[in-house]
Amino acid sequence: MKPPPFAYARAESLEHALTLLDEAGEDAKVLAGGQSLVPLLAYRLARPTHLIDIGRLPGLDTMRSDDTGLVVGGLVRHHELERSAVLTGPWQVLREAAGLIGHHPIRIRGTFAGSLAHADPAAELPVAATALDASFTVRSTGGDRVIPAAEFFVGPFMTVLEPAEIVVDGRFPAPPAGLRSAFAEFSPRAGDFAFVAVAVAVALDDGGRVRHARIVLGCVGALPLRAGEAEDELMGSALTEQAIDAAARAAAAGCDPVDGPHASATFRRELVAVLVGRTLRRLREDHP
Amino acid sequence: MTRVRGLVGADVERLADLPLLTGAARYVADVHRDGEVHARIVRSQVAHARIVGIDTADAEAVPGVLAVITADDLPDVRIPIRLPLADTPRARRVLQPPLARGVVRYVGEPIAVVVATDAYVAEDAAELVDVDLDDLDVVAEVATAADPGMPVLHPDLGDNIVSSYPLHHGDVDAAFARADVVVRERLRMHRHTAVPMETRGAIAEVDPATGRLTLWGGAKVKHAVRAALGEMLSMEPADIRIVEVNVGGGFGVRGEAYPEDYLVAFLALRLRRPVKWIEDRTEHFVATNHAREQEHELEIAATADGRLLAFRDRAWCDQGAYARSQGTLPELLPALHLPGPYRWEAFALETTGVLTNRTPVGTYRGPGMTEAAFVRERLLDVLAGRLGLDPAELRRRNLIRDDDLPFTWSLGAGSAPVPPISYQSGAFCSSFETLLERAGYDELRREAATRSGDTISVGVGVATYVEVGAMGPFEDARIAPAADGSFVVHVGVASLGQGVETVLAQIAGDELGVPMDRLRVDHHDTDAVPMGFGAFASRSTPVAGNAVLLAARDLRTKAAKLLGAEPDDVEFRDGHVHGPGGASCPVQDVGEGRGRFDKPHPTFSFGAALSVVEVERDTGRVRVVRHVVVHDVGRAVNPALVRGQLAGAASQGIGAALLEELSYDERAQPMATTLGDYRLPSAGELPDIEVIVLEHPAPGNPLGAKGAGESGMVGTPAAVANAVADALGATGPQVTTLPLTADRVRALLREAT
Amino acid sequence: MTWIGEDDSAAVDVVVNGRPTAMRVPARRTLADALRDDGLTGTHLGCEHGVCGACTVLLDGRPVRSCLTLAVQAEGADVETVEGMAEGPELHVLQRAFHENGALQCGFCTPGFLMLALGLLRAEPEAPPERVREVLTSNLCRCTGGGPIVQAVLAAQRELAGDVA
């Protein structure tokens, strides 16, 4: 389980990284935290010709939030998200999601953009980001693109990223007033990839009725799945037991997970209902 | 008569922890020999195929590659069976060649070996070995493996059956005819295995001057590995030296003779350079022995008042694609353990070892007994449910009574020749009561009932068993005094992390009356210890320990003779032996103490487990919230170490019951080849294990020890399964297979509604 | 800086256990292998895919999997391994606690757990027991199951905090 050969360069700046990427051609890859790429190398499932190390680029490892929203730098580590004092209320889902990624040492190395670019269908952050209507800033020597999460992921381990592009940050628009969010998952052991993950964000109007709802499911398809019917169930109604149950049922009915050796489709669908229900109840109880 | 110096029976600190704590310990991957080169095994990616051709040219062309070998480069040899007890003519026909010859029979079977100057380069080159395979149909499950019409793995065997062990006791048909109740189930224990944290490895070197071969890395049964290598390499065993280094866990799978041990030795002889092979983790999951997979059709007959009458069992035990060094043990051991600690009037059982296109099966901690305990104890709980009887009460009414011991099953005509199933000592009923009492069984039952609700169901489960241990045939020990007043104990067991050095030093020190820091235990090298049978079947303390005790007595007697004193009156101190009245002489004048302990028949000992689980009903997640194990160890030389062993084994049993599984798909492709897919429990999935150590000394051995290394395992999967079944309710669908993953538990709950 | 070719070796300057060290490594060599080649074989490899934690070292004070870190990525970094834990013959509090609490049997997982715990107790000396247990689920111990390791780390934490156990 030793990595295959590749050429390596450490980028000194973002511009440098982009130039190196251009130079190195189609089969080059950037290396950020290495927590997904290095295992792939060890299994010899990835064979990049070149690795461009962006792990210590200055400027990409910060978070800032103001009334236009939240910006998370591509190199922010999972453990920083997990312990960030900023990520509460509307952004809570990011903090909870990050805390459920792998184990402590993995979260110390793994990066926000790395997780998005890797696009594992069982990854937490793509699900959480989708629930917050995030967009990703993507840069190449040709310039910037801003790609909404809903368009960024196109399949298991597949995104619209071009080989010479780097994810620079994630942008989270100013939330609707009163937005609260939460994350839940079921994994067989502490730190395992989840069987089902659920991100929920809701905002209520003055009458306590849902006026904004995002329910996004992970691990039940090729990419983060918006449970549109479940969201519709909630819109306009209070977070009553009946509304929550209806949304949980709709979320389960609206997804089509596959049978796997470790979790059957039926089981995953049951978990969707359980986790959507639990998360909505938690949001209701945490902030009555 | 044991001299009371308090070493035996005390929680003496483990020797040899220091290098483990500071990183100074040397495991096989840490051994470096000058000029060493690295071997990488090319393994089959398919489960069953004819080898049409192997093209090694591209691999050979990689700079740094020294050799690429296939079966054509090897003599036609097989890895022999090490235990006469498990060696049969049919098993001998399905032994594994070190590299596949003509046919591959499981995913992971070695096909070729690449040797290069660097491990990374060896792996690069191994990928370039081009193997042309013609797929054959596969046998992917144990239950149908022996059916007519299935592909036959080894054509000259005629079918896929390795061996069968029928055992009969009493008149089964008559007992069933009298029964008020008969319960039957098809029960399945799943494939899982030891997965020590250190993978296997070996490094072989030939002394250019003498031609002698040294192999580092073998542990457990060094002398057997040496004999096997000698036979396969056509060398005198005396020309082979096996050196044990630190070992990162064995649990039964490490240290048998494996294909790779032969291959590195062969390559070192051929290349005249040290050859090193370190298994990687994905290899480990297909290359190192698997264990446990069996299906049983079991039925139990009982009276309405809960008296067990008889059982019938028909079992299929997976051998995988070949019989390895442990021969027929995968089917022999469950046969010996099915009757367990109960008073059956009669039983009839037959265990059959079958071949499938999957990794070969060997022994893993509590082999055969864990499987037997699971099927028997599970069905007993089904019976208890049917009778409306508390499961503990059912056992209480049927355990062999304390004053019925010793107890031997008489086996009737048609039974296979097996070692006597004989329970020499112990106190089954009172030991079981101790467990119930200390765990607070009645209170636990009441709590379970009150705490169970819509979201959580609480269940309590128990299981009892007898365990074979202390297998012979014998062990030799030698104690050599040194000028500085210290003593070296030479003995042929193996240290696999169990703390055996500490225990053996305690025994010697206790008898000689010298403190721990004056004692050294040497078991690492086959040169220093010419004979030994190794560490298996919980034998190190009861067999080697007694040999050490006898050697220490011998030394004491010799010293006494020299001084003309009574053995009890001499004292070992300051490099001298002192007798009464001031007589003394240098301890080296006494010579060596020698001891040999023969153990013609294994010892059976009793144990039980109790588990309390919580089942989260909507997700199916099972949490073991309490787990208590009790075992009669005969004599605990070091109670703290024994408790650690039992707790560790129980942790593994909980992993087996809930998480770990080596599943295969219908093409016999393995589904768990990483530590992400093969789920070992972490501290997050385990409760703190409670251990009760009981001591009913074994007769016929001066120490009284029985063996304990495996026992925390044996009853654990059964107890956890029974607890989950209890949580789910006796009336619903039955728990008949493991592991009880959340997915499986949900399926059971769905079925129930 | 320019490319290190796939057949080239690079000079990597790191401080290992306080000692400035120049390693020469191919680009693809993992930090674990590089340390081990340097004689620091206390860092063990149990899986090489990030799950077991036997290879845990401190990189700039934080526990990381050295099997998932390339040696070249450690350029300029401070690396601590189990070999640097004891002060001469004086064992670290954690090492002693492991010995006293039955937290090791075969010892293969021990260096990784020690480094994991060291990183945790340094960054979060007051971590509550649930947090300690949660972080310790990062690594695997097949011999003890991990419970005694949790107890050992909690005992060391108490001792470091100055409490008399």
Ligand SMILES: Cc1cc2nc3c(=O)[nH]c(=O)nc-3n(C[C@H](O)[C@H](O)[C@H](O)COP(=O)(O)OP(=O)(O)OC[C@H]3O[C@@H](n4cnc5c(N)ncnc54)[C@H](O)[C@@H]3O)c2cc1C
């Ligand atoms: C044992 C273990 C358990 C894990 N469990 C989980 C889990 O439960 N959930 C989970 O989500 N993840 C899990 N991970 C993966 C971990 O979260 C990774 O950190 C993450 O997926 C990738 O981040 P990274 O920075 O390490 O990326 P890398 O491994 O460096 O890169 C991953 C991929 O993304 C590309 N990439 C990286 N950064 C960028 C960028 N800025 N722009 C463009 N492309 C980029 C790389 O080229 C590569 O293809 C686990 C990993 C391990 C080893």
Ligand code: FES
């Ligand atoms: S060897 Fe690095 S985590 Fe297992």
Ligand code: FES
């Ligand atoms: S002590 Fe053996 S793996 Fe932990």
